[in-house]
Amino acid sequence: MAGAAPGTVRWMGDKGVLGLKNKALSTGVALGVIAGLLATAAWADAGPATIPASALSSVKELQKRALAGSGAYEVVESLTTQVGPRLPGTPNDAAAVAWAVKAMKDMGLQDVHTEAVPMPGWRRGLERASIIAPMPQPVAVAALGASVGTGPEGIEAEVVRFASLADLKAAPAGSLTGKIAYIALPMARTQDGSGYGEAVAMRIAGPAAAAKKGAAAVIIRSVGTDAHRTPHTGMTRYEDGVAKIPAGAISTIDAGQLDRLLERGPVKMKLVLDVGLLDPITTYSVVGDLKGADKPDEIVVMGAHLDSWDLGTGAIDDGAGVAIALASAKLIKGLPEKPKRTLRIVLFAAEEEGTYGAAAYGKAHAADAAHYVLGTEADLGIGPVWQFKLKSNANAEGAIATMAAALKPLRVIQGADGEGESSDLGPMAEAGMPVAELSLDATTYFDIHHTADDTLDRIDRPTIDQSTAAYASVLWLAMQAGGTFRAPGTK
Numbered sequence: 001m002a003g004a005a006p007g008t009v010r011w012m013g014d015k016g017v018l019g020l021k022n023k024a025l026s027t028g029v030a031l032g033v034i035a036g037l038l039a040t041a042a043w044a045d046a047g048p049a050t051i052p053a054s055a056l057s058s059v060k061e062l063q064k065r066a067l068a069g070s071g072a073y074e075v076v077e078s079l080t081t082q083v084g085p086r087l088p089g090t091p092n093d094a095a096a097v098a099w100a101v102k103a104m105k106d107m108g109l110q111d112v113h114t115e116a117v118p119m120p121g122w123r124r125g126l127e128r129a130s131i132i133a134p135m136p137q138p139v140a141v142a143a144l145g146a147s148v149g150t151g152p153e154g155i156e157a158e159v160v161r162f163a164s165l166a167d168l169k170a171a172p173a174g175s176l177t178g179k180i181a182y183i184a185l186p187m188a189r190t191q192d193g194s195g196y197g198e199a200v201a202m203r204i205a206g207p208a209a210a211a212k213k214g215a216a217a218v219i220i221r222s223v224g225t226d227a228h229r230t231p232h233t234g235m236t237r238y239e240d241g242v243a244k245i246p247a248g249a250i251s252t253i254d255a256g257q258l259d260r261l262l263e264r265g266p267v268k269m270k271l272v273l274d275v276g277l278l279d280p281i282t283t284y285s286v287v288g289d290l291k292g293a294d295k296p297d298e299i300v301v302m303g304a305h306l307d308s309w310d311l312g313t314g315a316i317d318d319g320a321g322v323a324i325a326l327a328s329a330k331l332i333k334g335l336p337e338k339p340k341r342t343l344r345i346v347l348f349a350a351e352e353e354g355t356y357g358a359a360a361y362g363k364a365h366a367a368d369a370a371h372y373v374l375g376t377e378a379d380l381g382i383g384p385v386w387q388f389k390l391k392s393n394a395n396a397e398g399a400i401a402t403m404a405a406a407l408k409p410l411r412v413i414q415g416a417d418g419e420g421e422s423s424d425l426g427p428m429a430e431a432g433m434p435v436a437e438l439s440l441d442a443t444t445y446f447d448i449h450h451t452a453d454d455t456l457d458r459i460d461r462p463t464i465d466q467s468t469a470a471y472a473s474v475l476w477l478a479m480q481a482g483g484t485f486r487a488p489g490t491k
Contacts, residue, residue: 046484049399055480058337059406059473066331066469073461075103075323080313080456087310088350089121089281096306100286100322100347107330109288109345115364117285117349119356121278122146124310129219129250131261132156133268139258140251141219142231142311143275144203145353146238147247154272155180155217155246161262165202168209177214180269181206182221184259186252189225192387193380193442199223200234207247208239217246217271221255226447229253233309233450235353246273283307283349285357290329292341292479299368300478301344301433302328302471303377303424305351312454316445320464321378322347328472332479341373341479348424351379355423362427369431374478374485376471377425380440381449382459383467387439388474389415393487396434403436403477410470415439434485436478438470 079099086096097114104112122145129141157180162168164185183202188195202220210218222232231251238244248271250258261267286306292298304321308314325345332343348357388407390400404414420437422429429435448454478485 047482048395049481049483049485051399051402051477051481054337055477056402056406058335059476061335062331062472062476063409063469065334066327066472067465070327070465070468071330072320072323072327072464072468073459075326076315076319076459076464077456078103079319079322080315084313085310086306086308086314087124088119088283088307088353089278090310093283093307097284097286100306103326104286104288104345107326108333109329110291112286112288114284114286115360117283117357117360119281119283119350119353120146121281122353123276123278125149125274126272127248127274128154128272129248130270131258131267132270134261134265137257139254139269140229140231141248141271142233143273144207144234144236144247144249145309146236146277147207147273147275148244149276150217150246150271150273152272152274154270156268156270157216159258159262159267159269161259165206165209168206168213171213173212174214176210178216180271181210181213181215181218182258183218184221184255186221187223187225187446189443189446191441191443192439193445195225196223196446203234203249204237207236207245208242211243211245215245217248219248219250219271222249222252224252224446224449224451225444227252228447228453230451230453233311246271248273285349285361286347288345290333290339290343293338294340296342297371298341299344299372300341300475301346301372301375301425301428302475303346303348303375304379305349305357305424306347307350307352308454309352309450311450311452312448313456314454315456316381316454316458317449318351318379320382320459323464324378324468324471327468328475331468331472332476335476339476339479343475343479346424351424355426358424358426361424362431365428366431369428369433372428372431372433374436375422375425375428375433376420376436376438376474377422378438378440378467378471379423380442381445382464383440384463385410385412385438385467385470386441387415387437388412388470389418389420389437389439390485391419391434392417395483395488396485399477399481399485403474406473406477407470410466410473412438412470432486432490436474438467438474440467
């Protein structure tokens with residue numbers, strides 16, 4: 001999470017940024033920390049991580065095969081075509097779970113199973129917005145995840161603009177009574193996606209902040225870097241004891257239009273969001289192992305999330321991550337050299353809605369945290385991978401240098417020393433599992449993130465092949481390494 005203390009993992013939650021987003025997560029973290037104390041003794045005498053020459057030779061073959069056609073594109077094509085969008089609690093969500101179980105079994109993974117993830121239910125329905133004064137015109141809008149509805153009649157109210165969440169919070173109490181609050185902060189385009197951190201805060205905390213000032217509803221400028229009339233959805237959060245008000249995002253194009261109109265005078269808007277909370281549901285994460293021949297109880301984990309928002313088909317978020325994970329496992333399985341450690345693929349449920357799958361996995365596996373050697377996840381689009389990061393220490397520094405050298409043919413640079421960022425692997429990272437970050441290029445990712453344009457045509461074969469080559473390389477080297485990546489005398 002942003003502002004994490006030095007030496008701590010950055011648990012990103014919703015691609016990071018705000019970290020712990022709901023109460024469900026805290027349980028997984030607490031249990032993970034306890035398990036991490038047990039992990040200290042387990043790894044105390046393991047010695048530094050060392051990578052054998054044979055593993056480096058196999059990495060060259062892995063990369064060659066991946067770049068010639070990793071199979072990742074075909075995985076995304078299958079998931080987005082046969083299943084489509086994957087909002088938890090929907091028939092598509094159930095179909096995605098069945099699809100993932102079959103995909104893992106078909107490729108020969110072992111102990112393939114599902115793990116239950118309880119969570120609140122939510123539905124999307126009719127979404128419509130329009131400016132009704134000074135001159136009528138439509139506005140492209142999408143409800144934010146977990147938003148309450150407006151009722152079928154909608155809300156008609158004056159719009160009050162705020163340049164940022166901070167400005168909204170500084171507004172006088174009661175100043176927005178009966179009005180629609182509008183937060184207009186644009187998102188900055190960056191390679192590492194860091195612009196998301198500042199912008200997404202208004203999506204998460206905007207409804208509660210507006211409600212405290214008396215607002216009837218809140219709209220935000222979409223958290224995206226595009227110039228298209230496609231709004232970006234995403235999760236929001238309410239606060240206990242604060243009124244829940246309808247919340248939506250308007251496209252960046254409509255935000256620009258609204259800004260110009262407000263410069264000229266008052267604007268009145270009608271907002272209809274036929275959405276709302278449902279009874280609690282149960283969805284499922286899907287897990288499968290490629291067993292190690294020498295140390296099957298030592299686990300290298302690769303994560304991605306199976307769920308998606310429902311406006312597009314979830315191709316880049318996170319069909320691409322699912323594809324990179326499954327294609328990496330298949331490539332590693334096809335090597336003549338046998339893996340020493342177990343590779344575990346976890347396709348997490350309900351990341352978008354609050355990392356409920358991560359919390360459930362952490363709670364279920366906290367007692368096994370000592371067996372987790374290294375983890376990484378793919379959840380920032382198709383790539384390419386441009387940077388490799390892993391927190392250095394006396395046990396890990398040699399292996400980190402070796403891994404970085406092995407990635408150079410893929411034009412991946414070694415990043416500054418620091419913890420890898422993680423969303424779904426957060427609880428296991430808190431328990432002491434080292435996290436490697438393979439930074440996917442996010443320069444254009446937020447153009448289509450959480451929009452109706454998140455579809456298969458956004459997947460570029462050579463790019464996702466390079467990303468798969470990079471992930472497969474790091475996973476393989478961790479599987480074949482001796483020793484530990486954990487700092488001496490720590491969890």
